[in-house]
Amino acid sequence: MKVISDLFRYSPSFRIGATILTVVFLLVVLSFFSPYSPDQRRVVPRNVPPSQEHILGTTSTGQDVFWMLTFGVRNTLIVAGIAVLIGRSIGVFLGMVSGYLGGRIDRVISSIVDSFIVIPRLPLVILIASILRGQMTLFGLGVLLGFLDWAYPSKRYRAQILSLREREFTHTGVFAGMNTLKIVTQEHLPFLIPFLLADVVSGFLFAIGFEVTLAVLGLSDLGAQSIGTMIYWGNYYQALLTNRIWVLIAPITASILIVVGFYLVSIGLSGYLDPRTRLARLQLKG
Numbered sequence: 371m372k373v374i375s376d377l378f379r380y381s382p383s384f385r386i387g388a389t390i391l392t393v394v395f396l397l398v399v400l401s402f403f404s405p406y407s408p409d410q411r412r413v414v415p416r417n418v419p420p421s422q423e424h425i426l427g428t429t430s431t432g433q434d435v436f437w438m439l440t441f442g443v444r445n446t447l448i449v450a451g452i453a454v455l456i457g458r459s460i461g462v463f464l465g466m467v468s469g470y471l472g473g474r475i476d477r478v479i480s481s482i483v484d485s486f487i488v489i490p491r492l493p494l495v496i497l498i499a500s501i502l503r504g505q506m507t508l509f510g511l512g513v514l515l516g517f518l519d520w521a522y523p524s525k526r527y528r529a530q531i532l533s534l535r536e537r538e539f540t541h542t543g544v545f546a547g548m549n550t551l552k553i554v555t556q557e558h559l560p561f562l563i564p565f566l567l568a569d570v571v572s573g574f575l576f577a578i579g580f581e582v583t584l585a586v587l588g589l590s591d592l593g594a595q596s597i598g599t600m601i602y603w604g605n606y607y608q609a610l611l612t613n614r615i616w617v618l619i620a621p622i623t624a625s626i627l628i629v630v631g632f633y634l635v636s637i638g639l640s641g642y643l644d645p646r647t648r649l650a651r652l653q654l655k656g
Contacts, residue, residue, distance in 0.1 A: 384638025390631030394443060394624075401440035406433070408441040408595040420616055427616035430607045435620050441595040443624055449512040449596070450577035454570050456516025458523055461569075462562065465527025466554045470535050480528075486521035494518065495580060499589035508594050511584065515577045523569050527562055534558045568639040571632050578632075582625055597621045597628075 406413050412432035420427045426435035468479040498514060499506050506514075531554070534540060543553045578597075584590040585598020592599050600621035609617040 381638035381641055383634040383641070387631045387634025387636075387638060390627055391635065394447075394628055394631060397440045397624075398444045398447060401437075401444045404437045404440060406437055408438070409593070417612075417614055419614075426620045427614070429603075429617055430609075430612075430614070431603075435617060438595060438600060439597075439620050439624055442597045442600045442621060443628070445508055445594055445596040446578055446581055446598070446625075446628075447574075449508050449515070449581045450574045452509065452512025453515035453519060453577035454573035456513060457519035457573055458566065458570060460517075460520035461523030462527055462559075462566065464520070465524040466531050466558060466562075468524070469528040469531025470550060470554050470558070472532075472535075476528075479524075483521045483524050486518075487525075489518075491518050492580070492583070495584065496587070496589065499584050499587075503589060506589070507591050508596065511581060511590055512577070515580055519573060519576055523573070526565065526569065530562055530565060531558055534561055564639075568636060571636040571639065574632050575629060575636075578625070578628060597625050 410433070414424060414428045414432055414434050416428060416432045417430050418424050418428040424434055424436065426439065428434055429438070464479055464483065468476045468483075495514065495518065499511075502510075535558075539557055540553060543557050548556075581590065581596060582598040582601070585592070585596055586601050586605075588602060590596070590598060592602060598621075601618060604614075604617040604621070607617075609615060
């Protein structure tokens, strides 16, 4: 809690980003109280512009855009959450093992990591999604993105562990008879958590961008509500040509706000972890 209070106090970017994300998560909460299910159609008048009754308008299939957006934001964040959980778990594990053990194991893991880093991820995801067209669920997309987003984080965690393993408390743990698993989980992992928090934010940005991109291209589960599929179906029913731009404005604005919110939070966390800014905060407190 002290970290959060310090961030709100000293980081304007974190304050703004956290406020935006709070609104986003309120939309997620509202999705559980929707009067309509996400796949219900013809439940409201069609093609109604924003009004007091339908604040974001309705679609040509008779769906309320606001309630569609709540489901869309929730599902997009679920995809990103699955991807982040898988990708960062793999990255943390490989980074800690590689950095602490070193030697041949480090060289083997580093070679594998470097091989994954040079793979162009977007063309690969598009290729896999094209092959699995019609079978790619949102859960499957999250798993796929997670398995493609662990290499870069792994390198960063390895660099931290290389420094930590030379610290005095690490040698003390070895002399005390602690095994490798206990040392990296009990002694080293707590030092990685602040960096992991900042890295999780970038993971959300990566996954959200890919989900929206694949959906707009028609390569994800188009039957599930997400920010990307809202844009896809808006284009499919020619919202721009028929001057029903509110159908597209809502998901596009939501995606921009989510990205900006996560980006500002990431800037705030990075600044908080920077030793130079930390020293400046200590001087201010003094």
